Amino acid sequence: MSENNNIKKKQDEESIINQAATEEYRYGFVSDFETDVIPKGLNEDVVRRISQLKNEPEWLLEFRLKAFRHWQTLKLPKWGKVNMPDIDFQAISYYAAPQTKTGDKKEIDPELKKTFDKLGIPLEEQKRLSGMAVDAVVDSVSVHTSYRERLAELGVIFCSISEAVKDYPDLVKKYMGTVVPYTDNFFAALNSAVFSDGSFVYIPKGVRCPMELSSYFRINAAQTGQFERTLIVADDDSYVSYLEGCTAPMRDENQLHAAIVEIIVEERAEVKYSTVQNWYPGDKDGKGGIYNLVTKRGICRGDHSKLSWTQVETGSAITWKYPSTILKGNNTVGEFYSVALTRNYQMADTGTKMIHLGKNSRSTIVSKGISAGHSENSYRGMVKVAPDATNCRNYTQCDSLLLSDTSGAHTFPVIEVGNDSSIVEHEATTSKINEDQIFYCNQRGISTEDAVGLIVNGYARDVMKKLPMEFAVEAQRLLSVSLEGSVG
């Protein structure tokens, strides 16, 4: 990187920190467009109605109904260091679609465009951000996908899952539910029954996707849940980097977000999946906020394939999220890099599972938790090496930083090794922020709040540097903003 770029980056950092001093949750506005909403409540008719609204084929309705019937047999799980309140699933609306005045997806509704401009997400291709293709999802439906045509020339499919069901039914049928079956857990079953939209990505054999693919999720309507579903398939020798961002308005009630992400990585292919999660976390007294309960899982199915998860988690009142990788092929690589920052009354229970089934598979886990206010922040992970998966390696580093004496930081790893040629290492530390470092910054004229922002960003660096450039700047800013007022 040239020196000029370095200086520019530094200035970015500075402006980020400056902004940090002045703002709270800046995505908390409500957009004023008309919304079609299915009335609250959940029963078979609602499932049928969603399927009908989306004009779905019979097999998908059957899939939904099977999932729904299975869901009815399940109970809301209580696990982790999270106080999960009872959720009234009949008080939620399962489908909300912003009404577009033009009725044509190619033209962007001005009100929607305003929304995404406010969020800093460009929907128009001329305002492109270093060639990033965006699929924008508001409430239950995908409202716009950019760059589709250009990607199509390469054979890359990037569209909403609803469109994929219509246009590429065979691909969807072949892969959907193979990594996360609807029987997987309570929320996976719920999602499978009522999922509305999300992104579908298919990278054909031998293609390196030339731009970052990105989906942006926004919950806008009140009293709705978002149940999106993302399916990414990377065929042999392909590569894709996929980014996911999310925001929601500030509302007093809690809203539910129960997504499924499935990733299939075939031989020698590589998928990078990055998330900056900034759902509304609730106010300083813990009122409102999103319940972010998602199931994300990928499978490195072919030999020499690689899946890398990177996540920066700063939002949501409650987070349950364990992006996991099944290392099925030989010589596969799984990675998980996570920063989770909680403050006020947020509760985050996040981590990963690395399931080593293939020989010589390797995995790396780096998790950085930062807890402030009255929040609870847990790492929960599992590393499992099957008896036949010889010569596997895992290295796990979990660090927790406590910024207040009323917050909690917890580490719950499980390690299971079934053979004598694999090596698994786990290290974890918990400490408070180093006062000498803060003093040193103070002495150089940096306020304590800014110093904490700097130190936390430094602490999270190992993870942040794994993010694509555009996202890294955003994520850094988010960390600093979220820390504001949480140092005491």
Added chain:
Amino acid sequence: MLVIKDLHATIEGKEILKGVNLTVKPGEVHAIMGPNGSGKSTLSAVLTGNPAYTVTGGEVEFYGKNLLELSPEDRAHEGIFLSFQYPVEIPGVLMSNFMRTAINEKRKYYGEEPMSATDFLKLMREKRAVVDLDNKLASRAVNEGFSGGEKKRNEIFQMAMLEPRLSILDETDSGLDIDALRTVANGVNRLKSKDNATIVITHYQRLLDYIKPDQVHVLYKGRIVMTGGPELALELEEKGYDWIKEQVDNNQL
């Protein structure tokens, strides 16, 4: 004692030694020099049986035995000693226990009774003096927390304890200041006799000021490309390796 014929070896599929020939007789000191990456350390690793390397061709005979067939420990029992370039730290294993086990395993190999504890301690004391190691040595873990100089002296101490017939000193001078270098070299010289031989692997000439070689070999691209007397080392010191590389690369050697 040692005859190497057309030795080829690979690591992770990459061929490093491409036909090495070398004969060493009792009482001799051979220096093997060469630029970085020429295969010097690979040669020492292959002679001692490091499992990371695969021999793909050639023969190595040591006192008439096929060395390549022997396990690393049996090679040690036969009298081959390697002073490691990077001595390995073994936390928790005490030097005294380590050396006593080594000596008794060798005695077992030759059908002898284990050495008594008092004789062993006496031997330790005696040999420690060769390289000026203090009496805390016995109670320290193998190489753990040793300074660079201490590690190298510890290698020579072990050499004194095990009385090898052929010692291979792999970059023993690297990372040593001049005093430590002298101590180590003096140790090696005191252990020299008409019955044992030494192979000194080094990048620089300075160790050879202290340990006088009979023959100097230049290893380059996995083969010995030039052999001469001590004066060759001086010439290399003065002119570097480039002139040899040029000749080799132009097929003149």
Added chain:
Amino acid sequence: MNNSLKQYIELHDEQLAAIERLAPAPLNELRKKARQALDGAVLPRKGSDDYEATDLNTVLAPDYGVNVNHVDLSRESTTKFRCEVPNLSTCLYYVFNDTFRPSETAGKSGDNASVESFQATKHPEVLAKHYGTVANLDNSCTALNTMLAQDGVLIYIPKGSHTTRPIQIINVFDANAQLMAVRRVLIVLEDDAQAKILVCDHTKGDKQYLSLETVEIIVGRNAKLDYYHMEESGMETSRLSQLWVRQHEGSNVLIDGITLTNGYTRNDYHIDVDGEHCDTQLLGMAIASGEQHIDNHTLINHNAPRCQSNEMFKYVLNDDSVGAFAGKILVKPNCPKIDAYQGNRNIVASPTARMYTKPQLEIYTDDVKCSHGSTVGQLDQEALFYMQTRGISLPVAQKLLMQAFMSDVIDGVRLDTLRDRLRHLVEMRLSGDTLICESCELKK
């Protein structure tokens, strides 16, 4: 899945009069609560939290006899049995199956220390005051023990007393039929008291035995306790042990759990550090071969600020053995200046051995230094080669490295002679030599 608890509850209900007849009053009082706690209780299933590898239902399923009437079952007299640590002179006591017997060296541990059975103690007020105050009946094994306990060993070190000789208790199984022994120990160190205690477990004969053991330890202010446990029992023996410790201000406790030979072992270590400025060392070692199963579960509760704790468990697993470790350090709110470390290091030395490990930190105070590390791996290949070049054969090099691997747990022993003895035992164990304590006159 049937519930193995049922048979013991039925036994209790049918034999209550006989059980109560021999037991001191405090045991009978708590028995009622234990019985209530087990009402409708189910044993934790294998795979549930903290029981990832251990199935209590299976361990408790055999129809073990319980010696409710305390008939002397031992076939030989105590004088024929020795478990001596060379050069370590201890005050020796036996528990044969479930019966306490002092040896001729009993009562010579100095000053006012007393080691007695619950039934015959001269300090019934100590038993009444402390019995059941540390152990938690939520643990189903502890509840089961409390429901069936009729006797136990009381070790009482009054205020300011120091034992001059270590107290050694040897638990021996020796019976003609398969047997469950309900073993109970209460150790009370009053303020400023000091004691070193060594407990060894042995078995005779090839019958199936189950040791159901609950140990309660109360350590007063500025008191200091070393508690060593060595398991050298037979392959047919199962052990379900829960050790409960409460530490008061300024106390210093070392708990060392060593499993050398066994069949199926589950140890729970539960330490509450209630006072400031305490020091806690919790060490453990397990060497397993054949089909041995060793599961250690630990919890250190830091309930008071300004304390330090250090925990280290090491396993070497051979053959088809299974090792499990689940450990937690919990720092409660408002407990600053806690310095806690937890380590679990494991060597899996056979393709069919299995290790489960779950090291956990749960921290609710910011000004603390807590860390843990856990590894599952093999011996260092580079070190093995280095040793081979020095003429040490591969098996010997492996043994040396395994011994070295165990050395920090061995070095943690604060009794010189026991440390030497343990080093020797570990060496023998790793060499695959036959069962173990050759100075025991305990012949298989």
